[in-house]
Amino acid sequence: MGRVSTATDAQPAIAFPPTPAEVFSAANDLDQRFRDDLAAIVGIDSGSDEPDGVARLADWTAEALREDGFDVETIPTPDRAGRRYGPVVVGRRRGSGSARIVLFAHLDTVFPAGTAADRPFRIEGGIATGPGVCDDGAGVAAALAASRVLASLRYSGFGELVIAFTPDEEVGSPVSRELLAEILEGADAALCLECARENGDLVGARKGVADVLVTVRGRAAHSGVEPERGVNAAVEAARLVLDLQALSDSVDGLTVNVGRLESGTRANIVPETAQLHLEVRSVGLTELIAALEAIDERSRHPFVDGAFIAVERLDVCPPLERDATDALAALARKVGDGLALDFEFAATGGASDANFVAALGVPTLDGLGPVGGGDHGPDEWLDLTTAPERTALLAGLIVAIAEGGPIR
CATH class of the missing domain: 3.30.70.360 (Alpha-Beta Plaits)
Structure with missing residues (x-):
């Protein structure tokens, strides 16, 4: 796996904020790495009912985080009602500021073992397909990509950047919910990396x-x-x-x-x-x-x-209600304007881990992955042309929060 410059490399980390143009340029430069990561992620069967497959993907993400300079912890999860689950992976990177920012995405999909071989990752006309490519392979890859953008720009203005990958979101997070709550304790902002809606909207509310x-x-x-x-x-x-x-x-x-x-x-x-x-x-x-x-x-x-x-x-x-997302949504809008990105904030009937996180009282925003659709079906897709801009949006939002953007 190739190495990306981090705060531990020869050049020291610096805290002044990069410009939107610098963030987008870095995201664009790292886009092939995003695609390579996405192909690797989708190529691993990781259905919620396949704990060994989820564990393999967890090992892959843990190694990726270590190579990128994160302190990494892999947390086993307990059996529940005689059922096994994969582990939770947590990466932590200290910065020079004060804001504690948590990015979270899920490793599990709804697909049974063998789907990755039957329907392998493909790219055609800028559209990627494969099991879990949108829900939530792209979210996992986006977390890694955004952290690399900040590292390549030598930005460390946050207090701590935390990336959490969970194994059971597709079945209601029965074993990771409490662990995620512990990880979120004391966080200033939580960014959920479910993908953006098909029209590009972020998610501001969930039932x-x-x-x-x-x-x-x-x-x-x-x-x-x-x-x-x-x-x-x-x-x-x-x-x-x-x-x-x-x-x-x-x-x-x-x-x-x-x-x-x-x-x-x-x-x-x-x-x-x-x-x-x-x-x-x-x-x-x-x-x-x-x-x-x-x-x-x-x-x-x-x-x-x-x-x-x-x-x-x-x-x-519990629902993800607008009052939990409004402040971060306004900040995301400001970052999006700087990147010339146009989007709204959708309300959806589907739940995600953002529902539980927002209920903890942590300012939360969802739908920060690239644009995709067809979740849970054979035609699931991801628009790869949106990956650099959405990675830039995510990285820019981290910077805006770290620089004291009003979110409470």
């Missing part, structure tokens, strides 16, 4: 998501001989579906989706149990909590006499 399991318990009986002795859990579940779906759009931005419903064992038995697996999404935390409380309240009033309803919140991911 919160609650994963809820509702279990209905009735009483089994012979449906022909003595149905009156039964308590039909399926009937209660059917009413629940209608009542819970009615919560959707009861306030702006709130959606409820009963995605799975199952009940009973045989047609000649009054169903004893039923289950509903549903998802609640909301733009605001207040509305999300209110919807969950409404579900709890409905569970206390079954429609079918004798039925019992239990509600289990399997996971609750």
